[in-house]
Amino acid sequence: MRAANAVAAAQDEVVQLCSELIQIESVNTGDPATIGDGEARAARYLQAKLDEVGFETTYLEATPGRGNVICRLAGADPSRPALLLHGHVDVVPADAAEWTVDPFSGAVQDGYVWGRGAVDMKGMVAMTVALARQYRAHGVTPPRDLVFSFMSDEEAGGAFGAHWLVENYPELFAGVTEAISEVGGFSIPLDDERRAYLVAAAEKGVAWATLKATGTAGHGSMVNHDNAVSRVAAAVTRLGTHVFPIVHTATVDALLARVHELTGLEFPEDDLEGAVGKIGPVARIVNATLRNTANPTMLRAGYKANVIPSTAEATVDCRVLPGQQEHFREEVARIVGDGIEIDWVWQPPLEYPFEGRLVDAMVAAVTAEDPQGVAVPYMLSGGTDNKAFDKLGIAGYGFSPMRLPADLDFSALFHGVDERIPVDALQFGVRVLDRLIRTC
Numbered sequence: 001m002r003a004a005n006a007v008a009a010a011q012d013e014v015v016q017l018c019s020e021l022i023q024i025e026s027v028n029t030g031d032p033a034t035i036g037d038g039e040a041r042a043a044r045y046l047q048a049k050l051d052e053v054g055f056e057t058t059y060l061e062a063t064p065g066r067g068n069v070i071c072r073l074a075g076a077d078p079s080r081p082a083l084l085l086h087g088h089v090d091v092v093p094a095d096a097a098e099w100t101v102d103p104f105s106g107a108v109q110d111g112y113v114w115g116r117g118a119v120d121m122k123g124m125v126a127m128t129v130a131l132a133r134q135y136r137a138h139g140v141t142p143p144r145d146l147v148f149s150f151m152s153d154e155e156a157g158g159a160f161g162a163h164w165l166v167e168n169y170p171e172l173f174a175g176v177t178e179a180i181s182e183v184g185g186f187s188i189p190l191d192d193e194r195r196a197y198l199v200a201a202a203e204k205g206v207a208w209a210t211l212k213a214t215g216t217a218g219h220g221s222m223v224n225h226d227n228a229v230s231r232v233a234a235a236v237t238r239l240g241t242h243v244f245p246i247v248h249t250a251t252v253d254a255l256l257a258r259v260h261e262l263t264g265l266e267f268p269e270d271d272l273e274g275a276v277g278k279i280g281p282v283a284r285i286v287n288a289t290l291r292n293t294a295n296p297t298m299l300r301a302g303y304k305a306n307v308i309p310s311t312a313e314a315t316v317d318c319r320v321l322p323g324q325q326e327h328f329r330e331e332v333a334r335i336v337g338d339g340i341e342i343d344w345v346w347q348p349p350l351e352y353p354f355e356g357r358l359v360d361a362m363v364a365a366v367t368a369e370d371p372q373g374v375a376v377p378y379m380l381s382g383g384t385d386n387k388a389f390d391k392l393g394i395a396g397y398g399f400s401p402m403r404l405p406a407d408l409d410f411s412a413l414f415h416g417v418d419e420r421i422p423v424d425a426l427q428f429g430v431r432v433l434d435r436l437i438r439t440c
Contacts, residue, residue, distance in 0.1 A: 200398025
């Protein structure tokens with residue numbers, strides 16, 4: 001009865017928590033000079049909500065204004081490894097002129113909670129905090145320790161959030177072996193009745209490459225056969241237009257095999273991307289996990305129109321499949337050619353087995369709340385704070401469970417205009433997370 005009462009209470013408050021979090025403008029521009037104290041205010045808000053029901057919370061800042069809050073709920077069996085439930089409080093910017101509603105209003109209308117961060121990822125944070133609060137308030141003891149961590153700076157790589165905590169306060173995560181977080185557990189339609197819930201069991205690596213060319217400086221009116229700008233532009237063009245080959249990975253192969261089993265859809269090798277496109281809007285994510293990618297994003301050169309600079313640089317956002325790191329480096333060097341220096345910043349890819357007690361509990365929790373639903377593995381084309389916790393040997397899965405309307409292009413809402421999350425999806429997520437926590 002305690003557990004049932006806790007879940008009912010969590011469902012009652014999750015929408016308000018989500019709305020109030022959205023109203024805190026915790027925008028992360030990626031530029032420390034333009035970031036205010038929104039992340040700290042969001043973290044302090046969560047701390048107050050957790051303190052209110054008796055948690056002993058730890059609040060930490062890597063630098064002023066970048067808040068992180070952590071707490072632990074003791075489980076029935078302290079000898080078992082702990083489970084980490086984590087989320088980030090920062091969001092990307094939003095241009096209000098493009099939106100139907102104020103992106104920081106947290107408006108609850110038309111069956112949705114609207115605003116920047118609704119799906120990425122204040123909705124999941126609200127689900128998690130609602131359950132944590134009501135477990136504590138109703139005296140619910142989970143089978144193993146739960147660690148809750150809500151952090152800054154995920155949208156810019158986590159240097160002031162997850163990575164900083166892992167490097168400086170690893171003891172806060174002592175005993176944790178598994179984690180769940182964002183960008184997974186959401187439904188996609190298989191047909192008119194059935195749904196697949198995509199659980200992120202893998203993530204592509206994030207590799208930012210800075211290409212640098214040097215040449216001979218001179219007057220813009222003179223002939224110059226040693227132009228750094230031309231050299232880096234040519235290298236960027238070669239890399240940006242290169243189509244990397246399809247590479248099979250265990251997670252993506254498992255996803256396609258499961259979809260075939262459930263729907264009969266074929267995935268022939270000679271038209272794999274075309275066949276994936278039949279899955280629906282989520283195909284943009286799945287197709288991005290069939291191969292390595294390299295997208296030029298920034299160019300820097302020169303200081304005056306009539307001066308040929310001696311150096312030129314370009315930044316390329318590369319996303320790399322598991323097991324491909326060294327090969328990818330060599331391939332990029334070959335593509336850009338001689339005369340180009342390459343500096344790398346890496347967050348490695350992740351891939352974990354879609355099996356074991358935690359995964360079995362995910363599958364069972366989804367089916368219990370949606371008998372026509374089935375949890376299947378997939379690979380995230382981006383990255384999450386799970387990359388930081390992997391350094392501590394923590395296997396992190398994307399599992400933010402939501403049953404979504406079949407006609408909602410959910411993947412387009414991440415960092416998109418009119419970001420919103422269905423009210424009933426938040427309440428569904430609370431129920432699924434509760435089942436997962438109490439059975440894993």
